[in-house]
Amino acid sequence: MKKSYILALDQGTTSSRAILFDQSGRKIAVEQKEIKQIYQQPGWVEQNANEIWASTLAVMSGVMLKANVREYEIAAIGIANQRETTIVWDKETGQPVYQAIVWQSRQTAAICEQLKQQGHEQMVKEKTGLLIDAYFSGTKLKWILDHVTGAREKAKKGQLLFGTVETWLIWKLSGGKVHVTDYSNASRTLLYNIYERKWDADLLAMLDVPEAMLPEVRPSSEIYGKTVNYHFFGLEVPIAGAAGDQQAALFGQACFEEGMAKNTYGTGCFMLMNTGEKAVTSKHGLLTTLAWGVDGKVEYALEGSVFVAGSAIQWLRDGLRMIKAAKDSEQYATRITSTDGVYVVPAFVGLGTPYWDSDVRGAVFGLTRGTSKEHFIRATLESLAYQTKDVLTAMEADSGIAVKTLRVDGGAVANHFLMQFQSDLLNVPVERAMIQETTALGAAYLAGLAVGFWKDKSEIAQQWAVERTFSPEMEEAERSALYQGWQKAVKAAMVFKS
Ligand SMILES: Nc1ncnc2c1ncn2[C@@H]1O[C@H](COP(=O)(O)OP(=O)(O)O)[C@@H](O)[C@H]1O
Numbered sequence: 001m002k003k004s005y006i007l008a009l010d011q012g013t014t015s016s017r018a019i020l021f022d023q024s025g026r027k028i029a030v031e032q033k034e035i036k037q038i039y040q041q042p043g044w045v046e047q048n049a050n051e052i053w054a055s056t057l058a059v060m061s062g063v064m065l066k067a068n069v070r071e072y073e074i075a076a077i078g079i080a081n082q083r084e085t086t087i088v089w090d091k092e093t094g095q096p097v098y099q100a101i102v103w104q105s106r107q108t109a110a111i112c113e114q115l116k117q118q119g120h121e122q123m124v125k126e127k128t129g130l131l132i133d134a135y136f137s138g139t140k141l142k143w144i145l146d147h148v149t150g151a152r153e154k155a156k157k158g159q160l161l162f163g164t165v166e167t168w169l170i171w172k173l174s175g176g177k178v179h180v181t182d183y184s185n186a187s188r189t190l191l192y193n194i195y196e197r198k199w200d201a202d203l204l205a206m207l208d209v210p211e212a213m214l215p216e217v218r219p220s221s222e223i224y225g226k227t228v229n230y231h232f233f234g235l236e237v238p239i240a241g242a243a244g245d246q247q248a249a250l251f252g253q254a255c256f257e258e259g260m261a262k263n264t265y266g267t268g269c270f271m272l273m274n275t276g277e278k279a280v281t282s283k284h285g286l287l288t289t290l291a292w293g294v295d296g297k298v299e300y301a302l303e304g305s306v307f308v309a310g311s312a313i314q315w316l317r318d319g320l321r322m323i324k325a326a327k328d329s330e331q332y333a334t335r336i337t338s339t340d341g342v343y344v345v346p347a348f349v350g351l352g353t354p355y356w357d358s359d360v361r362g363a364v365f366g367l368t369r370g371t372s373k374e375h376f377i378r379a380t381l382e383s384l385a386y387q388t389k390d391v392l393t394a395m396e397a398d399s400g401i402a403v404k405t406l407r408v409d410g411g412a413v414a415n416h417f418l419m420q421f422q423s424d425l426l427n428v429p430v431e432r433a434m435i436q437e438t439t440a441l442g443a444a445y446l447a448g449l450a451v452g453f454w455k456d457k458s459e460i461a462q463q464w465a466v467e468r469t470f471s472p473e474m475e476e477a478e479r480s481a482l483y484q485g486w487q488k489a490v491k492a493a494m495v496f497k498s
């Protein structure tokens with residue numbers, strides 16, 4: 001029977017998705033399920049790891065039913081995942097010992113402060129390409145080991161396992177047989193030396209993490225194992241690719257050449273630039289990270305991470321109840337021609353690139369008696385574009401490369417107002433990819449390459465197509481005045497700390 005499809009799993013912060021792709025990179029069917037966010041305390045974000053797994057399983061079977069595709073038609077499964085989110089579970093029972101601590105969560109800010117005071121910053125940057133911040137897995141893992149009674153002892157004996165979301169899903173899919181991660185995910189843990197490519201003894205000691213609980217680090221494209229037949233699949237299907245969702249999107253956007261960049265507008269906003277086999281060190285608050293290991297080669301990327309982007313639109317919907325659905329934001333924003341000087345700084349969980357400040361919180365500036373809901377919504381949407389400009393400016397300074405066009409993807413790129421404003425603000429064309437689910441497509445490509453479904457990267461690059469280009473239309477004077485206003489707003493927000 002012909003193996004005609006790759007099943008891509010995109011386990012994101014807001015939802016779990018399963019997408020079937022055929023050999024031309026065409027999307028056959030999508031199934032999606034939102035997952036619950038748990039806010040136990042201000043600044044904390046957690047999820048139920050069992051729900052992450054159950055929703056993934058549900059969308060897998062759902063997409064196959066929807067497309068009437070049978071398991072024997074699936075060549076391989078690829079996984080892209082929300083990164084850094086930390087899960088610890090019992091090897092015997094398979095039960096998580098604590099909730100999944102989500103990448104956005106700030107509950108380890110105090111641990112980070114202490115590590116900085118102990119003078120670890122330089123070492124961390126030199127080994128991991130990251131900074132000491134609650135964003136990354138390492139301090140979240142330490143927090144679980146510190147707070148769950150007996151956890152560290154059990155972990156030392158190899159009774160507890162650590163994983164980011166792809167590790168957890170592969171372990172579940174393989175019936176508890178395979179405990180692996182890929183280079184891209186390992187590079188986000190704060191425990192992995194991206195230059196020597198190994199779990200680092202100094203970092204493990206710094207966080208008091210036993211090595212016995214860590215997964216094996218593998219390339220992003222290889223057969224890790226097979227699904228066990230007692231799940232949905234009557235057959236054993238190869239699990240053949242995994243990458244953190246942002247690196248997967250870089251791959252799905254076919255940014256294979258040095259200097260090519262993409263920006264993803266999901267819960268957060270993540271811009272990655274491929275820097276090839278060399279790791280570029282940032283002087284402007286970017287992260288140096290592993291892009292992927294493919295074809296026996298490991299490549300690096302520069303990354304700018306914005307913590308709150310699409311989730312600010314969810315806040316308009318769920319918190320402020322100003323809109324019924326995320327897409328309504330566009331109608332409101334275009335009822336007016338300007339925010340009339342209103343700026344929203346959505347620093348709900350601190351600020352990432354280039355500011356790296358855990359303590360700053362959200363703020364609104366420039367309110368007048370004439371400020372309306374429309375101004376508020378438009379300013380929130382614009383904040384995604386301003387934060388992206390902050391990142392692009394840092395990226396150009398660090399890489400010495402002027403980005404000529406920006407490839408974009410993610411849920412919020414459906415918003416035409418936002419895309420046009422983004423192009424205006426950056427003064428470069430913004431290219432929306434034909435397949436907007438480039439994260440899942442990247443995971444599909446990684447898995448497909450491992451099983452020979454696609455021949456090589458050049459075949460993949462040929463499949464990339466632009467669906468729509470947004471070109472800059474704004475006058476320089478307006479562009480710089482708007483951006484200066486944003487810079488003032490961020491500066492002011494950073495004065496008022498939580
Ligand atoms: N039309 C829209 N305008 C603005 N934001 C949107 C729109 N549609 C979706 N979003 C935002 O995009 C995010 C979902 O994007 P997605 O790529 O699925 O995220 P993730 O991978 O982080 O789960 C949500 O935060 C949502 O608020």
Ligand SMILES: O=P(O)(O)OC[C@H](O)CO
Nearest residue numbers: 012013082083266267268
């Ligand atoms: O789930 P997303 O798409 O917002 O991505 C989350 C990132 O991987 C966090 O680093």
